[in-house]
Amino acid sequence: MGNQTPCEKLYLGLKKVKPYLAMVSLQFGYAGMYIITMVSLKHGMSHYILAVYRHVVATIVIAPFAFVLERKIRPKLTLPIFLRIMALGFLEPVLDQNLYYLGMKYTSATFASATVNALPAITFIMALIFRLETVNFKKLHSAAKVVGTVITVTGAMAMTLYKGPIIDFIRSHGAAHRGTTSNASGNQHWLTGTLMLLGSCCGWAGFFILQSFTLKKYPAELSLTALICMTGMVEGAAVSLVMERDMNAWKLGFDSRLLAAAYSGVVCSGIAYYVQGVVIRKKGPVFVTSFSPLCMIITAALGSIVLSEQIHLGSIIGAILIVFGLYTVVWGKSKDSISSSTMELTNEKGGPQDQLPIQDSSKLSSANFANSTPGPDDGMSKQIPPKIYNH
Template sequence: MAMILLQLCYAVVTLSARVTLVNGTSPRVFILYRQVFATIFIFPFLYFSRYETVNIRNIRGLAKISGAVLCVVGAISMTLLRGPKILNSESTLPLENSLLGDLTDQNMWLIGCLCVFASTVCYSLWLTFQVPVSAYYPDHLSLSAWMCLFGTIQCAVVTFFFDKDPNAWIIHSYSELATCLYAGVVSSALAFTVQAWVISKRGPLFSAMFNPLCTVIVTILASLILREEMFTGSLIGGICVIMGLYIVLWGKAEDVMINQEQRDITNNSGVKIQIEDSPNTVNCNGDLKNPLLS
């Protein structure tokens, strides 16, 4: 439930950010303000207050692989496949106002795909690194606060060199301010904390597998709110994403049961020894796999 709500929040950020950026806001300034608001929001709360295994010989292990592939294929098909139109024969946002300019320029399209791919690789590494970090630093709120702070510093440095025009740093409307606030407070501060908690409980794969769901939500909301076109390929891709997600979750269910059994065994590993001719009982917490006496 937490991950589904998280993807819904990401979808709202994606739609609102598109409207804001198309109106002329600098992407670097937008991300900077997002990190600033996230840091400001999360630090007061801070003040007051396993890696993934796959067994290809097991049907659930195969379900993880096939479900993940199905999700990826579905997400890609939603972007690349067209087919007959289902909703909205015309888009209200013209192509010349796109963030990448004229989408007919194949070079810019390729650069955009490479940038998104690099971003996805970095995001995957970030999810994976949170597993060992959570083991040594289990305070999710504090960890999220520090991530927001360092993200703010990095964005400030980059924005300072690329956006030297003072007018680019000015928020011109309440909608831009609301978008930055929502993106910072919900999509960064709260999202980082929830994501770290989910990863500590279920691992990075469980968290990552919900990301394609955001694509489905964005496609539906963009068609209803922004009146963007929806094609048959989007519908087919969305169905593949949902099917793949359920397959992976079914494969992960066995891991959850195994981990619960291991925790139960660990909790019940303590034994009580009654010393002969002694009224007292000595508690010896040890590993039953090893002998108590050498």
């Protein structure tokens, strides 16, 4: 280790920093998706059709990689697994994204990205319900998961019920003048949009819970992702045909609509799945989750600059509570994983492996003593002297 060249040290340093750079870049990608999607929705694009086109692009991108890379390890697709995939295709591509796009349209891109920070807490609550997570209040890190969940939900409620005065980080008189004319109509839909965003988080959390069960029966991540995108595309198209009767809404030009569909499909449904999978294998899901508040900060900055969105005091207070609660949950989860791995190592080192040799040695010593000691009724033991074992 001491004889490493400067190039080797640089390579090892970049290898350690690579997961951090990947997750930070991914948060910029998500923040860009929020801004581009908001622009396309303001230009009249239907969020139902946007969700369909997004998964058309994602299927085209992911399916070839899944077909080539997992052709030897892909398990057989049975009817129960297919029904689970159909449910997954409805929960995230249809229910979650449509509620999210509609909620973002009624509120703002900054508020929508901040509300998504409640996702880990909602997922934790659902994991408790389905017995995928346990809580022991006698341990500090285990109680921290519950306390962090309560703080996160409190922050989400603060953002919902309290707006407060406008905080101008970047002063723009034109934006403030425009905001006075649109606030009256925006306030009417703010509560509805918030409820839709929370419903979107519940759908996304349910997607994670069902995905964890499905991966145990169908352990092929790329193939499962491609199938989810394909079924979500079909189900979303059926919903869109019912909700959008005007066929002209399906037309795309070289504008923000095409950019939103292509960008969100490639970056947020294609590259994001791959990057998250690689980082989770190296660092674990807790590491990936800890970067989600960064997206809120990036989106708030971009939304204020690009879209001239107004940031209220209630959004800042709620965002601070959400971030604090989120990191409390993440800390508890990290300590929980460390304690569970320590218990496994303790069981491996101090478990049956340490006891079996003692029992076996005592049995072997007693057996050797019985074989070497002549018995009154054992003629063979008298004929074979103990010295024969020295040869």
